[in-house]
Amino acid sequence: MEYRQLxxxxxxxxxxxxxxxxxxxxxxxxxxxxxxxxxxxxxxVQLINRTTRSFKLTPAGRKLLERGERVIKEFEELQEYLxxxxxxxxxxxxxxxxxxxxxxxxxLFMPDFNKQYPDVKLCxxxxxxxxxxxxxxxxxxxxxxxxxxxxxxxxxxxxxISDRLAVMVPEGHALAGRKEVGIEELKGESFIMxxxxxxxxxxxxxxxxxxxxxxxxIHCSPSWDYIAALVSLAQGISVLPRPIAPYIGKGxxxxxxxxxxxxxxxxxxxxxxTKVSANVKNLIKHLVKAYK
Numbered sequence: 384m385e386y387r388q389l390x391x392x393x394x395x396x397x398x399x400x401x402x403x404x405x406x407x408x409x410x411x412x413x414x415x416x417x418x419x420x421x422x423x424x425x426x427x428v429q430l431i432n433r434t435t436r437s438f439k440l441t442p443a444g445r446k447l448l449e450r451g452e453r454v455i456k457e458f459e460e461l462q463e464y465l466x467x468x469x470x471x472x473x474x475x476x477x478x479x480x481x482x483x484x485x486x487x488x489x490x491l492f493m494p495d496f497n498k499q500y501p502d503v504k505l506c507x508x509x510x511x512x513x514x515x516x517x518x519x520x521x522x523x524x525x526x527x528x529x530x531x532x533x534x535x536x537x538x539x540x541x542x543x544i545s546d547r548l549a550v551m552v553p554e555g556h557a558l559a560g561r562k563e564v565g566i567e568e569l570k571g572e573s574f575i576m577x578x579x580x581x582x583x584x585x586x587x588x589x590x591x592x593x594x595x596x597x598x599x600x601i602h603c604s605p606s607w608d609y610i611a612a613l614v615s616l617a618q619g620i621s622v623l624p625r626p627i628a629p630y631i632g633k634g635x636x637x638x639x640x641x642x643x644x645x646x647x648x649x650x651x652x653x654x655x656x657t658k659v660s661a662n663v664k665n666l667i668k669h670l671v672k673a674y675k
Contacts, residue, residue, distance in 0.1 A: 384422055386458065389451050391418045392430065396448040399438040422447075459658060475504040476662050479515035479527040481581060483607050484649060487626050488528065488544075492673045496666065503662050511580025511605065519654050526663050528670075530582050530624075531648040537655050543670050544649035548583075549625040549637040551610075553617040559636040566640060567594040573619035575610050578603040587622045590644045611635055 395404040395415055405412045423430055430444035440448065480489070485507065493505070508515075508524060515527040520537065533540050550569065552558050558568070569591070576598075577583050584603070591598040601619055604610055608631075610621050615634030624647045628637035639645075651667050653659050 384425060388418050388422055389447075390455060391415055392422060393448060393451045393455060395419065396440060396444065396451075474502075474660070474662055475506050476660075476666055477506050477508065477523070477525045478666070479508045479510065479518060479524040479529075481512055481515070481529065482509050482605065483577070483583075483624055483627055484528050484530075485509050486607070486630055487624070488649075492670055495673065496669050499669070500662070500665060503665075505666075511578065512582035513580050516652070519652060522654070525653070525660070526666065527652045529650060529652055530586075531646075531650060532582070532586075533650060533652055535655075538652040539655050541651045541667055541671065542648060543651060543674050544626075544647075546647045546649075547625050548587075548622050548640045548645045548647050549628060550640055551614050551621040551623055551628075551631070551635050551637055553614055553620075554634055554636055556617075556620070556636070558638055561638050563639045563641045565594075565642060566590045566645070567596075569598070569620065570594070570596045572599065574598045574600045575602045575604070575613050575619040575621045576600055577607060577610065577623075578605050580605065583622070583624075586644070590642070593644070 391404070391408070391410065391414075394408050395401055398404050398407065401412045401415050404410075405415055419430060422428075428443045429441050430447060432439040432441055489507070496503075496505070508518070512527070512529040515524060515529055516533075516538070518524045519527050528543070550558060550564050558564050566587075574587075576587065579585070588598060602613065607623060607627060610623070611631045613619060614621050615632065622640065623637075625637060625639055628635075631637070651670060653663065
């Protein structure tokens with residue numbers, strides 16, 4: 384019995400369906416059926432009870448599933464172990480990152496990472512945190528840079544940056560000269576926000592509701608620089624991370640928000656329970672070191 388045959392059988396047995404297994408691993412049902420038949424013929428044993436309409440494993444089939452899952456797990460761990468000893472890391476990392484973090488962080492960590500790992504290609508997907516969460520879980524991304532809160536039942540998390548949010552107001556605004564401001568003081572203001580695919584949208588909404596008011600959101604955009612431009616034209620105010628302030632042009636003043644909920648924490652996320660590559664581990668270590 385080859386590893387491929389064992390893997391196919393375990394996939395079938397897990398979902399209890401030839402058709403679902405075929406769709407999942409993109410192999411024809413006939414190929415899967417032949418694979419099971421080959422194993423049965425080789426060992427002169429029946430693995431699936433074909434006398435009933437419902438999918439049912441025989442005792443031998445149940446034992447093969449139980450032991451086979453362990454073999455597959457050990458094989459995957461062995462692959463990762465060998466990859467971690469690779470002299471020259473190659474390949475790519477699919478990184479999800481929101482636009483604000485892309486502006487603040489990428490220019491600082493990219494040059495040194497590329498220098499240290501020249502054969503590793505960083506492929507950026509720039510989008511909101513909520514989409515990044517979804518695509519990490521679906522296996523479309525390897526790692527994400529997002530802000531808290533994060534569901535730690537579904538993701539492995541490593542904190543990279545801890546800072547604060549700030550209220551972005553136009554020059555001449557009543558709050559422009561303040562050292563800090565509370566979210567309750569923004570009641571009655573017109574908000575221009577990052578859209579709902581960004582975790583910050585939900586965080587700000589929650590902060591306002593906790594103070595007993597609904598924010599008057601007049602416009603949303605996935606582009607922080609567009610938002611900053613509207614604020615500079617006195618079209619409204621916004622709440623953005625304080626570290627973005629140096630990248631915003633003239634006409635906008637950043638006033639730090641006070642309070643526990645105004646904390647802005649950047650973390651890396653990977654799918655919980657999955658083995659990450661040596662390259663992803665190296666990237667996370669690099670980020671932790673870069674922002675100590």
